[in-house]
Every structure is written in C-alpha cells, then in structure tokens.
Amino acid sequence: MGSRREKTNKKKMIKKRRFKRVLILIGIAVLASFAYVNAHLNNIKTVSISKKNEDLGIKDEEDGREVINIALFGGDSRKEGDVVHSDAIMVLSIDKAHKKVKLSSIMRDTYVDIHKHGKTKLNHAYAYGGPELAIRTINENFNLNIRDYAFVDFYSFEKLVDAVGGVDVDIKDMEVKEINRCIKEIAELKKTKPILIKNSGMNHLNGEQAVAYSRIRKVGGGDFERTERQRRVINELFEKGKNVDITKYPKILDSILPYVETSLSKTEIMKLGTYVLTNNIQSIEQNRFPTDEHSEGQFIGDIWYLVTDLDETEKEIHDFIYENMEESNIN
CATH class of the missing domain: 3.30.420.590 (Nucleotidyltransferase; domain 5)
Structure with a gap:
C-alpha cells in the first residue's frame, strides 16, 4: 500500500516538474519574442x-x-x-x-x-x-x-509591401494609364527602371506599384477614390500580415520601422x-x-x-x- 502511494506521489512530482519546465520554456519564448520586438522598435x-x-x-x-x-x-x-x-x-x-x-x-x-x-x-x-x-x-x-500619431512617407511604404510579398489589387481600365504615370514618376525619382502594369483586372503589385496605385487621383472619383485605394492597400497588407510566416517578421520589421515616425x-x-x-x-x-x-x-x-x-x-x-x-x- 505504502509503495503504491510512493509511486503515485513520484508520478505527481514528475508531472509537476514537467509542467514547471514547460511553463519556464513558454516564459522564455515569450520574453525572447518581446525582447526581439523591443530591440527592433529602437529603429x-x-x-x-x-x-x-x-x-x-x-x-x-x-x-x-x-x-x-x-x-x-x-x-x-x-x-x-x-x-x-x-x-x-x-x-x-x-x-x-x-x-x-x-x-x-x-x-x-x-x-x-x-x-x-x-x-x-x-x-x-x-x-x-x-x-x-x-x-x-x-x-x-x-x-x-x-x-498620438504615426507618420510614414509614401515612398518608404513600398518596402513594407515588398516585405510581405506584394498585394493583389483589381485595377480598373481607367486606372491603368494613371498608375503607369505614377510608377514612372516614382521610378524616375529613385533612378530605377519602371515595371509597368500591362492589363486591367486583378494584378499582383510590388511595393512601387502599390504606392503608385495609392496615389492615383486624376481618374474616377478623384480624391474620394484615392482614399479608397489607400485603405484597400492597407486592408490587403493586414490580410497578408495575418498569414505571413513568422520567420519573415524580422525582414518586415527591418523594412518598415526605420521609416516610421511616431x-x-x-x-x-x-x-x-x-x-x-x-x-x-x-x-x-x-x-x-x-x-x-x-x-x-x-x-x-x-x-x-x-x-x-x-x-x-x-x-x-x-x-x-x-x-x-x-x-x-x-x-
């Protein structure tokens, strides 16, 4: 009878130790994650x-x-x-x-x-x-x-889009010419070769193209539709961010944080x-x-x-x- 109790107590002790170890490991992982993010926030x-x-x-x-x-x-x-x-x-x-x-x-x-x-x-x-x-x-x-506030320059916003692998946006017929005009303007300022949009419909936009899309205002509803485009890109980023591989977080943080003022x-x-x-x-x-x-x-x-x-x-x-x-x- 005594030995059974001892065995039961031993098992309980082992379980408790294992549980404590798991809690310690979880605590270390959480602290490490917070420490990592905290370090990057210095940017x-x-x-x-x-x-x-x-x-x-x-x-x-x-x-x-x-x-x-x-x-x-x-x-x-x-x-x-x-x-x-x-x-x-x-x-x-x-x-x-x-x-x-x-x-x-x-x-x-x-x-x-x-x-x-x-x-x-x-x-x-x-x-x-x-x-x-x-x-x-x-x-x-x-x-x-x-x-409080946060400020991001449009031309650095493209780095965040590129960090999550781009965004999918439905481009209207009337927007194609205007988005390409904006792409050329951005590329000229950066002294890079512009990658233009060939067709309307669903397009996978890189950072430069997404910024150009967000700046369109001379077609459609002018600034009314411009704000919709900006929110649409942000919404796509949010959706991509929910599913992004955790290993990409460092790249995303390094890409956007140096360009944020808050x-x-x-x-x-x-x-x-x-x-x-x-x-x-x-x-x-x-x-x-x-x-x-x-x-x-x-x-x-x-x-x-x-x-x-x-x-x-x-x-x-x-x-x-x-x-x-x-x-x-x-x-």
Missing part, C-alpha cells in the same frame, strides 16, 4: 508632442469609452527639405468596447478651421505646424480625443499590438469622411475645397468610431 523615430488637452484641441474625453484613437499621416515629400503635406489622413481606432479595429479616412481637401491660420484645407495643418497642429485640427473640427512609446506600441493579437481581431472596418451626403466641392476664390456640414460629419465619425455604424464598401 522607430520617436517624437515628443504635447499631451495637454488645450494644445491638442481635446474638449471631450468620450466619457471614458474604451476607444484609443491614433492619427495616421502619409506624406509625399519628393526630396529632402520639402515641406510635408499630409496627403493621407486617417484615424486608427482600437475599439476595446466592441473588440474591433477601425480605420477612418478623412478627405485632405476638407474645409476646416486651423488654429491661427483660419479656414483652409485639412492637409495644410501638417505643413503649418507638424503633427501636433494636425492632431489639434482633427480634434477641434470633429471633437475627437486623439493624443509619438507612441515602445511600451504603448507593444501593448496595442498585443491587444490586437490576443483578441483575435481578424479584419479592419473602414469608412471615409465626410460622406457624400453631407459634403460638396466648392470653389472659394480660385481654390477648390470640400465643404462639409461639420456638425453632421462629427456625428457620423462618432457613430462609426464609438458605436457600430456600418462600414463603407471598399471593394
């Missing part, structure tokens, strides 16, 4: 901006709702020393209340009030006062609570990334503002602006970001 250019509500134009903290809003800016500087206008303006929302990630494009030509600069196009704010004024302008005109700390970036991964978020819901219903193009003087009912647009943005307003169709 990001971190910029400090004011956190004061007054400086950022924050009026309402949204009553403690569990939504983190981050401004995303895409620049289009052609050469060093160029004044950067934010040609792509988006709000990335981590919605913890509904466990969703949402992406809102805001039209760059939207007629808004910029602190100390009067009424003009939204994308001028970045040129006038960098990310802090750009954030303030979005917050004050649409009553948001953005505190006010987020390494800890904040890791927390947000961990939240998205651990909550198994499988898609990005997307929309564009102002909507057609509450905006129209107008010439004021000799300049074309997108004039919107700011109160209605604020309401629609809030419904999408904080509630469950239906996303727009980007296909």
Whole structure:
C-alpha cells in the first residue's frame, strides 16, 4: 500500500516538474519574442508632442469609452527639405468596447478651421505646424480625443509591401494609364527602371506599384477614390500580415520601422499590438469622411475645397468610431 502511494506521489512530482519546465520554456519564448520586438522598435523615430488637452484641441474625453484613437499621416515629400503635406489622413481606432479595429479616412481637401491660420484645407495643418497642429485640427473640427500619431512617407511604404510579398489589387481600365504615370514618376525619382502594369483586372503589385496605385487621383472619383485605394492597400497588407510566416517578421520589421515616425512609446506600441493579437481581431472596418451626403466641392476664390456640414460629419465619425455604424464598401 505504502509503495503504491510512493509511486503515485513520484508520478505527481514528475508531472509537476514537467509542467514547471514547460511553463519556464513558454516564459522564455515569450520574453525572447518581446525582447526581439523591443530591440527592433529602437529603429522607430520617436517624437515628443504635447499631451495637454488645450494644445491638442481635446474638449471631450468620450466619457471614458474604451476607444484609443491614433492619427495616421502619409506624406509625399519628393526630396529632402520639402515641406510635408499630409496627403493621407486617417484615424486608427482600437475599439476595446466592441473588440474591433477601425480605420477612418478623412478627405485632405476638407474645409476646416486651423488654429491661427483660419479656414483652409485639412492637409495644410501638417505643413503649418507638424503633427501636433494636425492632431489639434482633427480634434477641434470633429471633437475627437486623439493624443498620438504615426507618420510614414509614401515612398518608404513600398518596402513594407515588398516585405510581405506584394498585394493583389483589381485595377480598373481607367486606372491603368494613371498608375503607369505614377510608377514612372516614382521610378524616375529613385533612378530605377519602371515595371509597368500591362492589363486591367486583378494584378499582383510590388511595393512601387502599390504606392503608385495609392496615389492615383486624376481618374474616377478623384480624391474620394484615392482614399479608397489607400485603405484597400492597407486592408490587403493586414490580410497578408495575418498569414505571413513568422520567420519573415524580422525582414518586415527591418523594412518598415526605420521609416516610421511616431509619438507612441515602445511600451504603448507593444501593448496595442498585443491587444490586437490576443483578441483575435481578424479584419479592419473602414469608412471615409465626410460622406457624400453631407459634403460638396466648392470653389472659394480660385481654390477648390470640400465643404462639409461639420456638425453632421462629427456625428457620423462618432457613430462609426464609438458605436457600430456600418462600414463603407471598399471593394
């Protein structure tokens, strides 16, 4: 009887030891992964901006709702020393209340009030006062609570596309000539040979072609469709990123991080990334503002602006970001 108990106790002890070893190995693996990512995050250019509500134009903290809003800016500087206008303006929302990630494009030509600069196009704010004024302008005109931003130059964005093996995009007949014009322009700036698109329909785009596609604005719905193209490429990247081989992570991190500028700390970036991964978020819901219903193009003087009912647009943005307003169709 005693020996049976001893054998049972021995087995339990062995199981406990094995379990502890497994936990230790898992812990080491997790720590190693975090240490690796943490080390690569040193490649990001971190910029400090004011956190004061007054400086950022924050009026309402949204009553403690569990939504983190981050401004995303895409620049289009052609050469060093160029004044950067934010040609792509988006709000990335981590919605913890509904466990969703949402992406809102805001039209760059939207007629808004910029602190100390009067009424003009939204994308001028970045040129006038960098990310802090750009954030303030979005917050004050649409009553948001953005505190942080990330900025990526369009021409370095191609490196991320190439790192995941390119993206598949359906090119319309009317877009072929324009995408090839943009490809040639980018290739000329880089002094490389352009790889042109031969036919419309589904095409597998490399980084340079994807950037050119995202810049098309002279055909179709102009800047309206341009924002859709930008979101479409981001959505394709998100889908590719979910299935990418873990061994490619180092290449992806090395490709994109040196070209990212942000006010987020390494800890904040890791927390947000961990939240998205651990909550198994499988898609990005997307929309564009102002909507057609509450905006129209107008010439004021000799300049074309997108004039919107700011109160209605604020309401629609809030419904999408904080509630469950239906996303727009980007296909």
